Amino acid sequence: MPYDDSVSPTPHRRPLLVAAALAAVCLSAAGCGAGGDSGEAQARPRQGSSATSAVPPSVPPSRSAPAPDKTSASPPSASPSKTTGGRASGPLSGKTVVIDPGHNPNNHLHTREISRQVDIGTTHKECDTTGTSTNSGYAEAQFTLDVSHRLRALLQEQGAKVILTYDNDRPYGPCVDERARIGNNAEADAVVSVHADGSAVGNRGFHVILPALVRGGAADTSKIVDPSRDLGTRIAGLFVRATGSAPSNYIGSNTGLDTRSDLGGLNLSTVPKVFIECGNMRDPKDAALLTSAGWRQKAAQGIADGITSYFNG
Template sequence: MTGTTDERPAPRRSTRFRLTVLGCAVLPLCFAGWLGWQALAGDGPARAADTSSAVPPTSDVTFDAPTAWPTALASATPSPGGTASPATTAPGTAGHPLTGRTVLLDPGHNTGNGRHTTEINRQVDIGNSRKECDTTGTSTDSGYSEAEYTLDVSHRARALLEARGAKVVFTQDGDRAWGPCIDERARIGNDAHADAAVSVHGDGAPASGSGFHVIMPAKVTAGKADTSAIVAPSHRLGLLLRDSFKAATGEPYADYIGEQALDTRSDLGGLNLSRIPKVFIECGNMRNSGDAKRMTDPQWRQQAAQGIADALTAYLTTPAG
């Protein structure tokens, strides 16, 4: 036979081979019978425990005691499929402190206002006077508009607030051709029965000025305006917003507002007509080169949103006084 393939015929089985096979078949039966006799004698459980150590473990999770759940499963519950699923967080817990709360975010102006001058120049009643429905807002020297800025920061703040459990209402979400008018902006928050509101803006002050400031409502009781009930809570919200915004962004207080970045005004329809605690924030002066550089930076805008969300969270979760 040539080649490397082994094609030799199988060897004939001898009598000794047949006895060997028979022994291999009988011995396990005898051993099984002996184990049964040991179990009846009372030694079975102990010996079963001894043999378990020879079985490879199916998990690397160890137990300190027979009744202790491993740490990795302590916060899990079995699902219908038999696998562990994370335990759910109950509403209103630390992970969702704003559950059940409604927040109004008012992104100032609208990118379409410039194409609808007739509509936005219409006068509306703000209680103690009449003002334009809305304005075009300002922009940086490079053309980044206030309306773009306010909507972007509001979107970022909404994501943060919703992650904390809040329901967030917008006055406009880039879904309107222009406006809404300042009286409607106030009405949207009132109709939503929001717990608090922030109107987001960028200032258009002289280029020499820089920094941010917060605007709070003065007491106005004239015509359909009555801010009596919201002046005090709005002031508390304003203080929290000022401190949170500075902590989040590092932006200095406006150097052209002489009241430590706090301004109280009676000529803003969005405040005069509000029935819920509400403030404005001018996040910086878009006409100032330093402020404009920061406000056009997406990372800084995320910090601005963080400051706004943190202030609203503190306001809604911290008792007054």
């Protein structure tokens, strides 16, 4: 969850549409095909986005937010290296994807270090933050690393070279500017920063954050705005299909897309990059999904499908 999303959101009611409508719009408008800044902690909703995306049926209600399910759909063991290649002959062979797991599970032990101000191109902000958690204590940083491992495995299976900005291999961070540099230095074909939001109860659903046009200081997003919008639109449409979750009912006017100019991870990127807030950890119904290993596998699949669709054009 990006840290500067700290303003209390204003909930909006979401229309209930059938899945068929979603698929049709996804294919025709979003081009989906077949199938917080990373260290910036509380989520501030921003209403409206010029992009459009399909609106899916509502997520089936859940009774409570259980402890994380570790018994099914377990991710592969973390690789000792952050950089790993896929199958030489896979459909994504030759593509480099950087996955940026939001926050770090140990950030709370290094508050001084993560509070250090860094240049995000337009202003200065904290190096990183702790992120949010469910009411039962399941941390956003645990969620993001788990989904990132699952996503890595799916992309590697298709032949992509996958780089994680960190893999539980450092005491805190990395800072948001370093996260951006990792993608830039890798000359990544796509970068996805994985997060979960921390908003009010009743605020539900996912949203994808796109870079705004920013020019100033170290920031110039002019070359990545359009491809990032394409990447984000495809991820949003296929995330719906894979998970059954609906776009956010409190950010992005039910499109599942939000454009921001205040996130260093986007402002400093020179390669196509988006953030995805997979759900609201503070809502019991969304939390029940986010703490489910089976649902996290679906979330990883939806993101992978969106990335593949983006590469396939």
